[in-house]
Amino acid sequence: MTADQHLAQWRRDAAAPFEGWDFAYLDGRFEEAEPPWTYLALARAAAAAALDILDVATGGGEIFASLAPFPGRATAVEGFVPNLPVARRRLEPLGVAVFQGNTGSGMPFDDGAFDLVLNRHGGFRAAEMARILKPGGVFLSQQVGGDNLADLTAAFGADLPYPDNTLGRVAEAFTALGFQVRRAEAWRGPVTFADVGAVVYFLKAIPWVVSGFDLDRHLEPLRALQARLDAGQPLRFTYTRFLIEAVKT
Template structure:
């Protein structure tokens, strides 16, 4: 197991920037929801003028929606991602601000007619505040039960169990928004080797709190034996999508 531990340690230390998982190319197979967030976002961008991308990460997804018809802004709360996002989005005319919807964002009321959010935390009241009347909010979220089977394997607990389609729709409806689209999906993600899982857990630290190769060596070795026995490392993704319009 020494050689495996050395490899897992290298995987844990591999650089991760923005929201780029290219390091795992060929080592992880992800299911996809039946809807296309990109398709829906592109259609929404085409009909908007003042656009905000919330929790833009390294700007990877938002950049793919360019060119933008009018004013485009992005906001990111994780400081290491700010320079990454600014390098990527700046040439597209997008200014990137630091902030998040939980603590508040540096924009006036009724600034945007489209707010996008893919896999980022948000507060419904803040979305409502910055949207113009008739403005659209489109979000794809990671469900609160995401990877519950993986978390259980490590004896952990879910980080955001209340992040559900029902709660988000209820919060937006209470603010007077009309729900145009609501979708829910569960699918699989498969890791082809334990090192790929190690990299994934280091890159997304809220899945397994205080994840560490040495601390969780017993679980990792058990998962490796599972693979050797011909049983895949397959776990359950949870995603939901909401499109709402402000009255």
């Protein structure tokens, strides 16, 4: 492909729709390694033993919906307004009430309302999780590490968006609130993009990876990635994830 053809494809990728947390558009164009634990299996086992469940930062409800049917009351909260109708269409037929709420500043729930809080890759504040959990309640989360995709971010000369989101800091915050940290694991692994257009779509879909990402403004680093690919070097970058399970005592 010529440079103009590459640019035309990148524009198509930048304009492609993205809804909820669905990356089906990139099927066959990127490959992700997975942590040694399976979040879905852990969440499903925890949900089977819980009567009042909350999914924090549910996105479009894709992950939470896969845990249905629920044994008791199931609730989801999402702070990104465009995701709310997507989550409601998916979750309300399953009996899940979906609320809008800021997981950092506060959520519209009573103290001690839940015996299980789930969170996959969403923001949260430990003190707010402590407030809404019952004594003996469990917080289970798979988080994106603060240095996630640091190599991709650096290729665009950008700063890491959440450098303080580390396993050590999160475990320390829960411990200080009197929780028992029952499980804490960290992992690093590769994600590989088949073409630069896949990177473009990914960065448009997740705009905080490279803050202010814009195709025209970032043409130079995108062309550098294309040169790297043309030289036979894979577009491989580094995911970081961590798992935490904490019990309110």
